Amino acid sequence: MIVEDGTGLTDANSYASVEFADDYFSARGVSEWADLETEVKEQSLIKATDFIDNVYQWYGKKEFDGQALRFPRVSIRDYEGAEIKGIPLCLKQAVCDAAALVSSGTELFQTKNENGDVVSENITSLSFTYAKDESSEKTTSTTLYDTINTKLRGLFRESSSKRVISGKVERV
Numbered sequence: 155m156i157v158e159d160g161t162g163l164t165d166a167n168s169y170a171s172v173e174f175a176d177d178y179f180s181a182r183g184v185s186e187w188a189d190l191e192t193e194v195k196e197q198s199l200i201k202a203t204d205f206i207d208n209v210y211q212w213y214g215k216k217e218f219d220g221q222a223l224r225f226p227r228v229s230i231r232d233y234e235g236a237e238i239k240g241i242p243l244c245l246k247q248a249v250c251d252a253a254a255l256v257s258s259g260t261e262l263f264q265t266k267n268e269n270g271d272v273v274s275e276n277i278t279s280l281s282f283t284y285a286k287d288e289s290s291e292k293t294t295s296t297t298l299y300d301t302i303n304t305k306l307r308g309l310f311r312e313s314s315s316k317r318v319i320s321g322k323v324e325r326v
Contacts, residue, residue, distance in 0.1 A: 155171075158223050203223065215229060226241060233308025248301075
């Protein structure tokens with residue numbers, strides 16, 4: 155495992171080291187992490203970095219040509235407006251939270267259709283509700299990974315899907 159140190163390494167594959175994750179979880183009383191083998195911790199941190207690096211649309215742009223990961227970045231500020239240099243602490247913490255999910259067997263890149271395959275659908279009515287403009291109340295969605303989203307708030311562009319679609323679906 156090669157940890158990005160803020161210099162734009164060309165071969166980095168994680169934002170957080172095993173040592174950082176060990177300290178992070180120890181301070182929070184998460185004993186399950188301590189019981190894992192080092193190799194499993196490294197694999198979990200790499201998978202977590204892959205997920206976070208590829209799911210979010212980050213503000214700013216990569217700082218160095220050829221850097222392996224999306225951070226470090228330039229022209230980026232945190233949610234309080236402070237300029238970000240190097241690898242933000244909140245990013246390392248979010249990677250740790252995602253690594254804990256990975257190490258417990260959660261597949262971050264969801265590919266399973268929990269509702270089963272659709273054989274036939276008869277849609278009898280559709281209703282569309284659209285989010286109001288920026289100055290009005292926003293429609294938001296929650297995900298399984300709210301702890302990660304919360305830590306990273308302000309660093310990434312929110313999803314443009316602010317629509318809520320409802321309708322009656324009759325499966326035959």
